[in-house]
Amino acid sequence: MRNLLLYLRFDGTAYHGWQVQKNSVTVQQTLQDALETILRQRPPVTGCSRTDAGVHARSYACNFHTEHTIPSENLVRALNACLPGDIAVLSCREVPSSFHARYSALEKEYLYQIWNAPVRDPFQRGRMLHVPCPLDDAAMDKAARYFLGRHDFASFRAAGSSVTDTVRTISCSQVRREKEQVFFRVRGNGFLYNMVRIMVGTLLYTAQGKLQPVDIPAVIDSLDRAAAGPTAPAHGLYLNRILYDEAT
The missing domain is CATH 3.30.70.660 (Pseudouridine synthase I, catalytic domain, C-terminal subdomain)
Structure with missing residues (x-):
C-alpha cells in the first residue's frame, strides 16, 4: 500500500472550504472526484487543515493510501487534466505509511x-x-x-x-x-x-x-x-x- 502526499494550490472562491459537505461543493470532494476518475477507486483523502469557505491556499498538503501503481509524476499530470482551473496539483511523492497530512505537520x-x-x-x-x-x-x-x-x-x-x-x-x-x-x-x-x-x-x-x-x-x-x-x-x-x- 502506497501513501501519497499531494501539494495543491487553489482559489477557494467557488468552494465551501476543504472538507466534504452534503450540500456544498468543496475542494476535498472535487479532488476525490478526480482521483476516482483516474484510479477507478475513491480513496479517503486526509487534508492538512480545514480551510473556511472562500479561503485560498498557495500550498495545501493532503495524503491518501492506494495500491494503484501509477507513477507519481503521471498522477500529477492526470489530476491537473481532470481538475477545474481553480485547483492545481503542484507535486506528488510517496511518504512513509505513518505520515498524516494533519498530525505530522510541525x-x-x-x-x-x-x-x-x-x-x-x-x-x-x-x-x-x-x-x-x-x-x-x-x-x-x-x-x-x-x-x-x-x-x-x-x-x-x-x-x-x-x-x-x-x-x-x-x-x-x-x-x-x-x-x-x-x-x-x-x-x-x-x-x-x-x-x-x-x-x-x-x-x-x-x-x-x-x-x-x-x-x-x-x-x-x-x-x-x-x-x-x-x-x-x-x-x-x-x-x-x-x-x-x-x-x-
Whole structure:
C-alpha cells in the first residue's frame, strides 16, 4: 500500500472550504472526484487543515493510501487534466505509511492580504480585502509581535467553538507593506477556528486607532472573544505553507 502526499494550490472562491459537505461543493470532494476518475477507486483523502469557505491556499498538503501503481509524476499530470482551473496539483511523492497530512505537520503558515488604497482593484476582487482608509502598518506590525510565543488564544476563537484546548505557540507574526498591499504573515503549531481572521480584525483595530498595540497582551489575557476585533473576511486569507520534518 502506497501513501501519497499531494501539494495543491487553489482559489477557494467557488468552494465551501476543504472538507466534504452534503450540500456544498468543496475542494476535498472535487479532488476525490478526480482521483476516482483516474484510479477507478475513491480513496479517503486526509487534508492538512480545514480551510473556511472562500479561503485560498498557495500550498495545501493532503495524503491518501492506494495500491494503484501509477507513477507519481503521471498522477500529477492526470489530476491537473481532470481538475477545474481553480485547483492545481503542484507535486506528488510517496511518504512513509505513518505520515498524516494533519498530525505530522510541525507548523502552518498563513498569509492575509489587504489592498489598502482609496480605489478598489478589480483584479484583486475575491483575493484581497479592500480597505480604502489609510492603515498604519507600523502599528499593525508592532501589535502583531505580541502574538509571538505560547499563549491561550481563547480571545481569538470563533464564538460557539467547542474546542477546550486553546493554547497555541506562534513562531512568526509580522506585518509588512508593499505600496498599496499590506501583508500579515503568521506561523504556528496550530490555529483555532477563525483565529487568523480574528487576529487580522484586531490588527485592523490597531491600524485605525481603536486599539493600541500595547493593548494586545490584555486582549490575549482576557480570554474573552468580545475583547478582540471582528473576524476579517475569508477572501484575503491564504494557507501559505505547511512545515513537516525534513525526513518525511
